[in-house]
Amino acid sequence: MAVRKREESLACPRPDPFYGAKPRSRPVFAYRLLVSLASLPVLIRLGWHVLRGRESARAVTERLGGGDAVPGALWLHAASNGEVTSAKPLIDALLARDPELRLLATVNTQTARALARSWGDARIAVRMAPLDHRLVLRRFLARHDPRALVVIENELWPNRMELMTRAGRPILVLGARISERSAARWGRTGLGRKMIGQITALGAQDAGSQARFLGLGLPHERLLPLTNLKTAIVPPTGAPLDWPRSDTILAASTHEGEEGPILDAFATARAHRPGLRLILAPRHPRRAPEIVARIGKAGLRHTSRSAEEAADAEVYLADTMGEMGRWYASAGICFVGGSLVEKGGHTPFEPAHFDCAILHGPHVANFRDAYAALDAQHGAKLCRDSADLAGTFATLGAREQAAMAEAARVALGPPADIEGLATAVLDRLRAR
Structure with a gap:
């Protein structure tokens, strides 16, 4: 009760349609109490972000x-x-x-x-x-x-x-x-x-x-x-990389804990299929330095989009924003990130639009129905670990990629x- 009275005493006293009587619901009061208790740590965290340059004072003002x-x-x-x-x-x-x-x-x-x-x-x-x-x-x-x-x-x-x-x-x-x-x-x-x-x-x-x-x-x-809504997204397409599409793999929107298994699988697959190339597009480009270290640990050479380097190595680090259409258009195979780790998986609709053969991990709760339909009609393939990925990278050729892309279009149906x-x-x- 003291928390509720304190909060009301701080409120603007003038009539306002956004003010109203307090609900008597216990769950609502409990939620409000938790929010009030969390306010000070949140404010400290926002102030720390401003001091570290991770967020502007204007952005914090908007959050408040x-x-x-x-x-x-x-x-x-x-x-x-x-x-x-x-x-x-x-x-x-x-x-x-x-x-x-x-x-x-x-x-x-x-x-x-x-x-x-x-x-x-x-x-x-x-x-x-x-x-x-x-x-x-x-x-x-x-x-x-x-x-x-x-x-x-x-x-x-x-x-x-x-x-x-x-x-x-x-x-x-x-x-x-x-x-x-x-x-x-x-x-x-x-x-x-x-x-x-x-x-x-x-x-x-x-x-x-x-x-x-x-x-x-x-x-x-x-x-x-x-x-x-995601079925209606058509990312703008830039000029694709000058790589053979059927030999190019895109790891799209990857998260921490995924790049290591993907790079290990890619290195293993290249021993059987030397022409393979990998476009690695992390969900958060700011993680590029740690990903570069992972690439080196896997014994692979890389170039980076942010440095405007030519795509002349085994791995191309797509560490920029707003160019996913270009990367989808460059790759015949797309592993959808957020699915080897418990992030719920990212959209299959964009790679399907670009006729990619879709691979994914076991964690796809965000698009459960879509992936279930894709897997049932062989429009996508579940890869549980690095070994599954390595085998698929090494054997999924142009004909199989085209068949999966066609099955994906049927499974997902028309756009919204x-x-x-x-x-x-x-x-x-x-x-x-």
Whole structure:
């Protein structure tokens, strides 16, 4: 109770649609208490990032609800690079349909902020997302007064959603996904049903996620058609590397703990297939120095994209952002990262679009249904460890690659109807 009274005493006393009576729900109070207790360590961490040059003071100001105001915009939140990229076709469609629309796009990471700003669209204001603390959110909402909140995929934050609901602003969740584990956790806490009840409309990414949202209490009438936003992504294609495509492997969006097994597998496979080349594209290019050390440890030579070096070694380190289309177009085989370690796996839709033969590890919870369909129809292959990868790298030739690419297109089906989704979103906003 003392925490709640203290927080209220700090709040602005003027009438405001984003203020409201305190809920008496124990799970909600427990969450707010935890957020309040975590606030000081979070602030210290943000200050440390500024001192170390890892984040700007302006970015921290935005995380605390500040920054230049963008009043009356549609608030669209996409957590990181993947979500920002998947939201781009929808954003383009929304802006094309409503010339008066302005977007306030919030993100969680610096790289996502840079990516969204690189679009150079004057109708899109990009900010770091506010922390899920009521004082921060009240400052953010009073400053921007957004007309609605569109959430991409699975960024559901209790305080954020409650304050928007209390203000009578719609909340739409698009490309929504939730795992069995997360659904069970939200169900046990008691917060899940409250949050789901605040959603105005939801388009799930897959049938499994849709069923789990319904199980948490989402009314059927609030459902939008199943929509996987990532199926509509078409990365821009640069000039492919001057390497034989069927002998080129792309390790896409790799994480710590994956490069070592991949490089060992590649070195082993080259003993049987000397013409093999590897494009290594880490999820976070800042990890390039440690990856270079791994390459050397594997006894391989490399060149780097960031140094604009010619691709004249066995390994090409693609340590830049925004060029994935070029790397997909260069490789006949694509190992999808985040799947040898427990990151949930990254999208199979982009490599499928470029007719790559798709390989993946065992951890693909983020796209469980898609990978299940791919594996069942031989449009992708599960490689559990370095030995599996080495054998596949050594034996997967051009004919087998083409067959897998064709099977992948059949398994994944047509891309999402982004035009129809944009129309549905705008219709929901006009109905309020």
